[in-house]
Amino acid sequence: MSPRDHSDTYPQFPQELIDLICEFLRLDPFTLTRCCLVCHAWYQAARHLFWHEMLWLFSREALDDFAHTLISKGNRSYGKNFDNLHIWEDSRRPIAHIWPMRIPGYLLPRAKVLELCNFDWAATRPHDLFFHFLSYYTSITTLEIKQSRFRNATELRRIFNALPSLEHLVLHGVTLQHPLMPGSMPSSVSSRRNKLTTLRFWNEADVPAEWDAHKQENSRSLLDVCAAYSSVVDLALDLRYYSSLSHLHQYLSHFPKLSCLRLQDAISPHVEPATAADTAPVYSVDAPALSLSTFELSDVPMPWASQVLELVSTQRACSHLGDLLFAFRDSSPSAELAARITEVLRLTGAGLKTLRWRGDLTEDEMHKGFPQLGASTSLTGLVVEFRRVSSSLPRIQGVLSTLLTDIQSPHLERLHITIYLSHYETSLEGSEPAETAPPPANSILTFHGILSRSVYDNLPVSAAAADASQSYADVCIELVMEGSQQSAAGMSTIKTYVIALFAPWLDRGVLQLRVFPDPDGEWSVTHVPSSVLSETHVSITEVWDSDDNEHGGERDVSGDAEIEDAKVSVA
Incomplete structure (x- = not known):
């Protein structure tokens, strides 16, 4: 009961x-x-x-309480509930050097992830028994160390080697008090310890200044520590660790099994873009050749990005590429960079399955700042995010028209387009505000022709159309107004106009359309509202009548068929 x-x-x-x-x-x-x-x-x-699946220990008191709980009679099985263990150092009463002795690994037999944060082992040294007890955490496969300082690289490697099942390693803002002397660290590890498959290096701008006094030496020491793990197949690197492109390329040669390469952020005072002399070793006969399945380039300044792409602009590097990501922060891709990315897409060809893109798109840059997709005939996923797009109606339609016309893959299963609008502008003719400009019927008909191309015949039916609880559909168009000035009338006009543009896909039930802020308070639109349908039908009829008068009632046969098809799809 x-x-x-x-x-x-x-x-x-x-x-x-x-x-x-x-x-x-x-x-x-x-x-x-x-x-x-x-x-x-x-x-x-x-x-x-x-305590739930994640165990957080922030203080000595929390450590003592949880240790007492697990050791108490009848509570031993409670430790099986936890798969994540997060240890945050307490500067007043440090716990970083004793926690595995207080909570032996057999008490958390299913823990998979271990996160160590804010450690300062330059101030508090661990006992040798620390590494012995750490080795009992045999279920840990992922280790994340964040914003921590160690006395030297040897101490850091002892942590890696103490975890017998370690496969994934993340270093975020890790520094060394005493950087290594060149050649002092063994260049390899035993096969028993060489199980790492994923390695991620992220720099950290917020570490204390005294921790980062020897930035370049510290970076090289950390890289040397991890270069010994030749089993790595998935490598994510912060380019601020590298002084040149040749340095990056030489480091990649330590990982012969590498298939996934993720590079981000080279914005740092001590990093200079590679010169012609730096890039020379990349093309030498003895230089190792990359063969990747995934390549990501995120928030990298244009000079670096263009040169880094030279690493993957080869037939061997692109022969197995199936997943690409390009993200540019606070900048518009140059024509040169877009051309290099287009070349990568050409070399990848039908092998590419997923492409993700994020970048600014100011006036007239769609044609020169966005790569051409014609060679990617087997894409199953396309995620595009344009920022700083003018909110004028012709600009919105122009961006969408160019992108949707360029797609040549009939295998799309996931299509997400997000457009961040910057400000309101004038109408198509430039004579009246966009809030009051009527949808131009001729351009809507042309746009419907683009949506009716055969490459879009197999788009998946939207689950959001039948289930409002679905957050995002497989095919989603999203328009977001940036900034604090939000005109309800302007957003209403944009929403109505875009609904009219995508009426064929909404009628088919394959599209989820989102506008933020939504003037009607809707989460999304998955069908054509009757009000938009009638307005669009009236405006198209007016255009047909004007065309009849202008041409004396005569029309081109192909134009007749196109308009009739459009009339059916809209009305």
């Missing part, structure tokens, strides 16, 4: 007393579980005291 059925027979305690009782049971998870079953009041008091 449920607690509600017994509510009249149990004494009614004040909520403050219930909270206090549950607080005394903090270290007894099984009794807390029983408290949750009493009634709603007890459930609310007990549930926030539970």
Whole structure:
């Protein structure tokens, strides 16, 4: 019988007393579980005291409490609930050097992820027993170390080697007090320890200045530590660790099995773009050749981005590429960079399955700043994000028309286009505000012709059309107004206009259309509203009548057929 059925027979305690009782049971998870079953009041008091799948230890007190809980009789199986362990250093009473002794690995037999944050082992040295007890965490496959300092690289590698099942390593803002002397670190590790498959290096701008006094030496030491793990197949690098393109290329040669390469952010005072002399070794006969399945280039300045693309602009590097990502922050891709990316797409050809793109797109840059997609005839996923796009109606339609015309793959299963609008402008003729400009019917008919191309015949039906709880459909167009000035009338005009543009896809049930801020308070549009349908039909009819008068009632046969098709799709 449920607690509600017994509510009249149990004494009614004040909520403050219930909270206090549950607080005394903090270290007894099984009794807390029983408290949750009493009634709603007890459930609310007990549930926030539970540790869930993620275990967070921020202080010595939290460490002691949890260690006592797991060691207590009857609580041993409780440790099986946790798959993530997060240790944050307490500068007043450090725990980083003792936690595996207080909570032995056998108490958390299913922990997969270990995160160590804010450690400063230059100030508090671990005992040798630390590494011995750490080795009992045999289920840990992922190690993340963030914003931490170690005395030297040897100490850092001892952590890696102590975890026998380690496969994924993330270093974010890690520094060394004493950088390595060149050649002092072994260049390889034993096959028993060489199990790493994923390695991620991220720099950190917020580490204390005294931790980062020897930035270049520190970077090279960290790179040398990890270069020994030749088993890595997925490598993510912050380019601020490198002084030149040749340095990057030489480092990649340590990973012969590399198939996924992710590069980001080279914005740092000590990094200079590669010169012609730097890039010379890239093309030497003995230089290692990349063969990638995934390549990502994110938030990299244009000079670096253009030169880095030379690494993958080869037939061998592109022969197995199936996933590409290009993201540019606060800048518009140059014509040269777009041409290099187009060359990569050409070399990849029908092998490319997924392309993701993010970048600014100011006036008249769609043709020169965005790569050509004609060679990508087997794309199954395309995710595009344009920023700083003018909110004039012709500009919005022009961007969409160019992109949708260039797509040549009939295999699309996922198409997401997000356009961030910058400000309101004038109408098509430039004479009246966009808020009051009527949709130009001729351009809508032309756009419907683009949507009716055979390459879009197999677009998947939108699940969001049948289920409003679906966040995003496989095919989604999203328009977002940036900035604080938001005109409801302007957004209403844009929304109505874009609905008219995409009426054929909305009628087919393959599209989810989102506008933010939405003037009607809707999460998304998945069908053509009747009001938009009637307005569009009237405006198209007016254009047909004007064409009849202008040409004396005569029309081109092909034009007749096109307009009739459009009339059916819209009306």
